[in-house]
Amino acid sequence: MTSRSKIKWIYGGALGERDKHSISDFGDFGFDLKGHFGNMTDIRHSPKRWSRAGGLSTLLAKGLTPPCPPALILSLPRCGSSWVGKMLGQSRQGLYLREPMNQSKLEIEGEGTVFMVHGDDAPSKTYRAAADDAFRGIPRFSRRVVKEPSRWRVDRLLYRSHVLGGRVVIKDVNPLALGWLLANHQFKLIFLTRHPAAVAASWHRMGWMEGIESRLEDILGQELSSEIQSEHTQSLWSCHGAMQALVYRYVFDTLDSIPHDSYRTVSYESLCKDPEEAFQGLFEFSGFPYNEHARKRVRQHSRKEEDRKEEPYSTHRRSTDMINVWRRDLPKAKQSEIREGYLSMHPPVYENGTW
Numbered sequence: 001m002t003s004r005s006k007i008k009w010i011y012g013g014a015l016g017e018r019d020k021h022s023i024s025d026f027g028d029f030g031f032d033l034k035g036h037f038g039n040m041t042d043i044r045h046s047p048k049r050w051s052r053a054g055g056l057s058t059l060l061a062k063g064l065t066p067p068c069p070p071a072l073i074l075s076l077p078r079c080g081s082s083w084v085g086k087m088l089g090q091s092r093q094g095l096y097l098r099e100p101m102n103q104s105k106l107e108i109e110g111e112g113t114v115f116m117v118h119g120d121d122a123p124s125k126t127y128r129a130a131a132d133d134a135f136r137g138i139p140r141f142s143r144r145v146v147k148e149p150s151r152w153r154v155d156r157l158l159y160r161s162h163v164l165g166g167r168v169v170i171k172d173v174n175p176l177a178l179g180w181l182l183a184n185h186q187f188k189l190i191f192l193t194r195h196p197a198a199v200a201a202s203w204h205r206m207g208w209m210e211g212i213e214s215r216l217e218d219i220l221g222q223e224l225s226s227e228i229q230s231e232h233t234q235s236l237w238s239c240h241g242a243m244q245a246l247v248y249r250y251v252f253d254t255l256d257s258i259p260h261d262s263y264r265t266v267s268y269e270s271l272c273k274d275p276e277e278a279f280q281g282l283f284e285f286s287g288f289p290y291n292e293h294a295r296k297r298v299r300q301h302s303r304k305e306e307d308r309k310e311e312p313y314s315t316h317r318r319s320t321d322m323i324n325v326w327r328r329d330l331p332k333a334k335q336s337e338i339r340e341g342y343l344s345m346h347p348p349v350y351e352n353g354t355w
Contacts, residue, residue: 046139046141048146048149048153051152057138061136061137064137064154064158066167066168069186070167070169070188071168071286072170072171073170073171073172073190074178075193077203078194078203079194079268080271081171081173081192082171083301084271085098087282088286088288089147090148091286091289091294092289093166093287094151094167094169095167095168096168096169097141099145100145100170100172101123101172102173104127104141104145105124105126123177137161167288169286178251179254182254188285191255193248193266193268195268196240196342196347197326197327197338197339197355198326199240200237200241200330203240210236212240213233213234213236216228216233216243220246227345229242237337237338238338239341241339241340241342241343242342244342245341245345245346248348248349252349275298276299279294279298
């Protein structure tokens with residue numbers, strides 16, 4: 001599928017033939033959206049029809065979706081945000097959106113937004129629109145984002161939102177957007193960290209490391225990238241360590257400006273060491289009951305079976321094995337390069353004692 005065809009498919013070209021008639025998601029009050037709104041060409045392809053009605057969807061969301069602010073799970077890629085997002089999102093009260101801003105920009109513009117220039121620079125129109133929808137609880141996203149469409153069916157959505165006291169759970173991997181998000185949306189924040197050598201090793205396995213030393217300004221912006229000393233740009237491992245440190249510095253400096261009870265920081269290592277206890281704190285912070293059903297799901301995703309195929313985006317893992325896997329996978333020389341670049345930026349976490 002070409003990029004042009006892909007974009008046309010995402011937008012749908014209008015509501016499409018199968019959406020011209022009354023919408024079953026609306027139950028007894030279905031109506032002809034095609035006739036009511038005419039040709040709409042600015043909608044993303046969502047599995048939930050009620051979310052494809054433009055301004056009407058925004059109006060409907062005010063009565064359908066949870067009144068409490070969403071829980072935002074934020075981290076660098078490969079730090080466990082998918083694991084945390086799935087666990088919280090599968091709570092009986094949860095309504096999960098997986099990377100709504102990042103995936104929307106990737107699908108519509110052909111590029112993701114893992115990093116973003118921080119400060120006063122506003123993100124793209126696509127990113128802003130996706131964030132507006134996500135924080136309003138409108139599932140106007142593809143199935144890559146709306147992982148469990150049945151939870152967003154109108155009757156179930158009403159029950160989960162207003163009887164069970166539900167909450168939208170948003171997972172995204174764009175930590176440099178934190179300042180902009182705080183200025184424009186309300187949410188409870190969970191920020192995840194992971195040892196920089198483990199992140200670098202995981203990025204290497206995913207094939208994301210190549211050429212990173214030549215793309216620093218695109219990734220971090222001119223202000224942050226200029227802080228990395230030239231000797232650390234000669235090695236992609238040292239460069240990657242410095243980059244992570246700058247991201248952590250930015251995030252923790254930003255967190256210092258908001259109330260402490262509005263966010264939680266948690267390390268991937270603490271989640272892996274004692275998943276049941278760590279997740280209990282995250283469930284309680286998010287306002288979800290940590291009952292036996294929740295404990296069972298955490299146990300299932302923390303004790304991977306021997307014959308389960310290893311997949312890069314899997315949320316199943318033998319958690320205790322993941323804490324120090326980088327020590328086994330990375331040669332000592334590469335560990336030293338990551339450490340040198342990382343510590344040169346005076347990071348707020350994972351200092352000397354963790355290496």
